Amino acid sequence: MRVGAVVLAAGGSSRLGRPKQLLVHEGRTLVRRAAEAAVAAGCEPVVVVLGAHGEAVAAELAGLPVQTVDNPEWQVGMGRSLRVGVRALPEVDAVLVLLCDQLQVDSAHLKTLVDTFAKTHAPIVASGYEGARGVPALFSRALLPELEALEADQGARKVIVRDPSRVVEVPLPGGGEDVDTAADLSRLSPRAGG
Template sequence: MSTNPNEPKIGLVLLAAGGSRRLGRPKQLLTYRGESLLRRAAKAALASQCSPAVVVLSASVEELGSELAGLRLLTVVNPDWEEGIGGSIRTGVTALNGEAPELDAVLLALCDQAVIEHRHLDSLVEAFCASHPPVAASRYGDTFGAPAVFHRSLFGDLGQLTGDQGAKKIIFRHLQSTVFVDLPEAGVDIDTEEDYARLTSSPDSH
């Protein structure tokens, strides 16, 4: 986080509670460049300008906690993880707000965006700090979404998400005033074995 007292204070919620239904095994434990996707994403979160960082896990995979050994994140379990990503966002934002009620914004990041690094997260932080929009979101391919920064005024909306409703519906609601950052790396996410095979066969995978 910036030491400038006038800059917004932005926390981070790393969403890592997905059930990996299409993959058939926990995507959080897939390895890329010698580390699990969960540990890579957690380290990127901690290296970013955001603080504090909260990671949301499911109760279904006991090994997930050990992947975070030695990392200074707040870990919370979403007991209703099977409900979908909406409940995990709700759980993470609530925990983050309890830990740091003075925050101006939250950055939502996804565990399965395997090539996202801290500099990508920081580009969103910088876009938010430049103009203080309601949302600063990633744009990739012909779509947009996470990672994205949401102003504190939207914490209530994030806390009301349910089921498989992600935060994109909130971005749609504020589309005209959202700042977009072109981030093609955000388009690389792992949902299937084919996705993972593409990732690990790329020249950058080792």
């Protein structure tokens, strides 16, 4: 079974005012943490979608067995980055979609998503947190056209909520803890010096 991963790292971090992908948490930048987690979970290939601050973000991935792809339309929304990432994958059985700013996501959680997919063959294996299902989430090959067809301003959650009967949920305590604003950054900084 071959599971690829798409790490969405193209955003401009407008609410934060600086590239969140380059913030340091636990000694590594957020984008490197996400890419390393996907690699450690056994995903291959790992595609990192770049956009804003592309060169600086790509430099943070040096030495990792990942492929970067540029989304020239990153400003229009996450749906476009998903399309770019999915189209960059070769033939895979499933794709794991993840963001770089979810602080509780690690390789163990991603491996649990992959293992759950292998056991259940569910069309979608999604993370459950804050009363909802979201990313990181794994989508079977049959659903890749749905990811590619998302509107520019839609994320993978749109596919997850479309038909709850095709989703298996894996709990992710603290999954909603991410970095979007200066307040989030100040919460992160005491732990990481970021």
